[in-house]
Structure formats: C-alpha cells, structure tokens
Amino acid sequence: MNFRDELFEMWAPAESAWSDWAKPVLFAHAAEAAAEPPAEIGIDLAIADGHTALVLDLPGEMGVRVAPGLTRAGYRPVPLYNGAPGAGEVVEVWPIVRALEELGPVVREASRGLPEDAPPAFLLDARRRGPAGEVGAGAFDNRSISLPTDFPSASTLRGRGIGRVILVQDEAGPPQVDLAHTLLRYQEAGIAIWARLVSAAEEARAITVARPRWYRSMFQRFLATLGLLRHPLGGFGGVLGEGSGG
C-alpha cells in the first residue's frame, strides 16, 4: 500500500459506513509528508449522540484541524473537498492536502474503537467558490461547488438513525447557497437543521433553511463556468444541466 492509499484509508477506512462519500481528489494529489502536524482546533461539542450528523463548512484546512477532536467525540470525519489542487490555484487547497497528510495519523489513532456507524462529520471548504468574476491568465481555476449528490440522501441518513444535522460555520449567517440545496432537502425530509459557530461563542440552535433560487430546477446543477450566465453564487455561473462530457 503506497502513501496515498494509506492516507485515504486513514480518512476513509473500509469499515466506516460513510467512507463511500469521501471525495478522493485531494488524496489523489497527496505526497509523502514530512512536516509537523498543524495545530488541532478544539471544538466544544457534546459527545456524539448517534442521531446527529455534522456539516462543517469551514475555511481552508480548518475543518481538517477540527477533525481529530470530532473523532474523539465519536464522529467520523468525511472529507467532501471537491477542489483540485494545481499550480496557480485560485482557491488554496494545497494547505488542505497538507493538513490531511499531516493529521491523517492523528485521526486514525483517534478513531480506534470508533463504531462503524459512528455519525458522520462532513468536512467542506467554505472558500470553495472562490472570488466572483474572472481569474487571472496564469491561474488554475479550481473553484468548486457543493452538490446534493455529494452527500448521502435524506433517506439514507434517516435509515441510519440520523434525525438532526448541525451546520458548523466560522462566521454567522445563513448556509451558503450551494449547501442550502442539500440542507433544504434534509429539512423537507424531516431532518432538523441546527447551526452554530465553530468557536464556542454560541450554542447550536435550530434554523429554518430558506428555499434557494432555482431549487430542484434543471437537475439542480449549477453551470460553474465563468462568464456564461450570472447566478446568485456570486456571479459564478448559472443554471444548466450536465457538464460538457457526454
């Protein structure tokens, strides 16, 4: 087993009920890490109750740094990072790759004894959509969006005993518009949506996810192509069907 395989296994172990959803793109770019692990970030969470899933929409590698603490609290971190790294990347994802590399062994250690069906903590990069507008000529446009199909369906969550999802953000505010499509589906299926800040400044509270524009329209796909159509995702694309490849 090579380093990338080992690393992927640390974050998406075969025995976890949620590993199928782990996104492989950052792991495909991993290389042997030598640096010291970045500092973990503690989060004041109650021990997992078995009925609550987390969605951590946090900037950059912050979600990865929170992951060891979540694992010790009984959650299974599930990386859902869609952005690919590359030279001149618009959204900095190399730091996320490095954090995954360096904290992988810590998470593996923390997850020993974790039940197969430990509730999931989905990790997203809150900066995934990057800046609005066109990017520079030398940039690698790795901006991405979160799609409902990145997550388990509401029926799968409910079937595994999940009745509540807590959205964890770095800044106060409603869910990002792309993520709102997923959360609203959960809400409509009877899953309670709560929100809190990653800092312990406030307790989690129930929220109502508002209906985003274009909800369930045209296969719920956002055309994430610059300059094609304007869209509430910050001028970053419009609504369309599938990508170019047939």
Place this chain on the structure above:
Amino acid sequence: MVRAGPALAPREFAEVRRRMALDGCKWDPQVGDVRVIAPFPLLLGRGEWERLARTAEALYAETERVEAAVMARPDLQKRIGVPRALRRVLARVGDGAEVTPTAARVMRFDFHPTADGWRVSEVNADVPGGYAEAWELARLVAGANPGYGPAGDPAGALVEAIARRAGDGAIVALLWAPGYMEDLQVVSYLARRLEERGMRAVRVAPGQLHWSADGRAVVRGVEQAAVVRFFQAEWLPGVRGHNWARLLVGGRTPVTNPAGAIIGESKRLPLVWDDLPFEVPVWRAALPETRELRDAPWRADDGWVIKAAYGNTGDAVAGRAITPPVAWRRAARAARLRPGRWVAQRRFETAAVESPAGPVFPCLGVYVIDGKAAGAYGRVTAKATIDFEARDVAVLVEEVAG
C-alpha cells in the same frame, strides 16, 4: 450479443474503486447513494466487437461526410438547431475563411442491444468523455476475467493522434468548464496521458485561452501546439471576453474536436438526410426513426421519445412512459415552446442483460478516433434510459486466441 461477467469479490471491488479514484482520476465514484462503478464487467465476443467496431467506423465516415455537406448549407444548419451565434461563425467558411485545423477527431457512438440487434441512440460528436473508464477500469477488471481484455485505449489513441499532429514535446491546452468535477477529471486524465507521452498539458478555462493576430492559440504568453476543447460548442457563445470563434474558424492551431462537430452533435441531424446529395445507409439502419415534433404523436404515444437538439448524458431525453411526471411535463413544455430545438424519435426497447445486480440495460459507447475504432465506454442502468444516474461498467472483449 453482450453478457455480464461475474461480480468482483468485495475486497477486489474496493481495490478497483480505490485505484480508479486515486490513479484513474475518477473523482466522483459516489453520486448520492449510488456507487457509480459497477462491480461486474460486460463481456463481448471477439466477433461481436469487430462488428460493432466496423459499424462505428462506417458511422464515423458517414458523419464526417454529412458534417462537410451541412457546413456548406446555412439553411440546413438552421434546421438542425445550430444556435444562431454559431451559425454566424460557420458562415465565415462560406465567405472564404478556413475551418480551424483538426488536431484529432473523436466520436463516440452509443450502441444498445435490442431484440432486433444493435441500435444506436446517438453520437457524441463534440465532447465525448469516459476515457479513463474505458481503459483504466477495463484493465483493472480484466484480471478477474481470463481470456478477456479492454476493447481499446481511447485516450492513448487520442494522445497518439495529437502527437502526430502537434509533434513530440508539444504543449497542449485542455479547455474545460471550471466547476464541473466530472469534466475536470476527464481533462486531468487526458493531461496525465499527454505528459506520459512526453508532451506538456495545461488545463485552462475559456477566458484564459487567447489568440494571436495570426490565429495561434496562446496561454500565459506561450503558444500552444494543439487545443483539446472539452467544452461543448453550444456554450461557447456565452463566454465573455474570449475570441472563441477561433476554436472553430480562422484559427491556425489544431483543435479537437473541429467545427464540424457542432453539426454532428445535433440530434436533429437525421431530419436533413433527405436533403443531402448522397445516402447514409449505415445511419439509417442503426438509428430509430426520427421526425419533427409536429410529425410524430409523441404526446400520446408511448412509442416515442423527445430529445433536445443539443444535450448530453441522456438528460435531455424524455418520454411519457419513461420519464417521471414532473420532468416529463417540464420537457414537454420546453419542446412545445421551442420545437425547432427538439426532435421526436421512435423509442426502442433495450434488451435487459442478467447481471449479478439483477437485470440491467447496457449502453456501449464505441470510440472512433481519426476513423479507427479505439475502445468502448460501458454504462448500465436499472431502467431503460441511459442518463446521469447510469453506472460505469468495464467493457471486456474476448482476446484473440494464441
């Protein structure tokens, strides 16, 4: 015609899935609750594959001929639904401009088994994908199926074709639509294969590709030897601040696919066959009857489906009997509002194949690159239409004895 092979053991399948994810640029192995890689292959006898390959090559030849004929007929371009902005660009050819040269030509023909033999539902003439699934997945699964191997390596054939045109060590720009993971993984896979062949590859958004005064493609001030346009042609007019027309007409840097792909890609193309000065017998035999909406009872007769002139992955195919009611009403409304952008086609019954996952409906996408069959991309669904919920499946062909 085609049968399913045995399912891989869970541990073997997990390894295949992992290899595709970490080595094969398959970065969306899970879509919602669906594992998109099937744990079993589709198996074809050598003779069956040769028949499919020869048919696909014949369809390729006819398609190229039709594209060339329609390129000279703006009236037919309008009739098949080519968007106005693209028609304006193609019209320059009639005014003396030259079509941008071709780096390599790729088409993928989607074959379906039926009780009456193979039928073709469409050609992906513009931006076919599925290269990694056709080769890497087939190679991985072949180990558990002695006597069978991949049908071919379409990415390898494409890379060789580009190398012949652009030269060893060339820099190749891969144009893609940022934000689409499924497209990024295709261009990333092609980039890797180009680099393994000794070329350099750069992935760019449309706004990052520029053109010199004499029609050369330039990225970051560096001239490119070829461009792979993995960006569907009908989106090009919507790109601001980019002289996209050079990808089609007036450019001097070879491009894959060329301007003619716009014509071949239209699902309305069969409507103008009778207006051509030659016959297309292979297409007529392979494709179900196709009519204008007004000439087909598609609203009431479950034996018909409607297709958008420009759509891919089967999402813009709808039929009263096969599409959920809400989606059917939406498609029917769109078709009624813009009938010139849709077409009606007689529905055919794909033969189900028994598999370890129960009966599945297969679709074999046969690649033809510069006239030669180059591999197959397989998909299966539990329902009779192939769309974005289809699962990728390895296509394996009986190896030649000895």
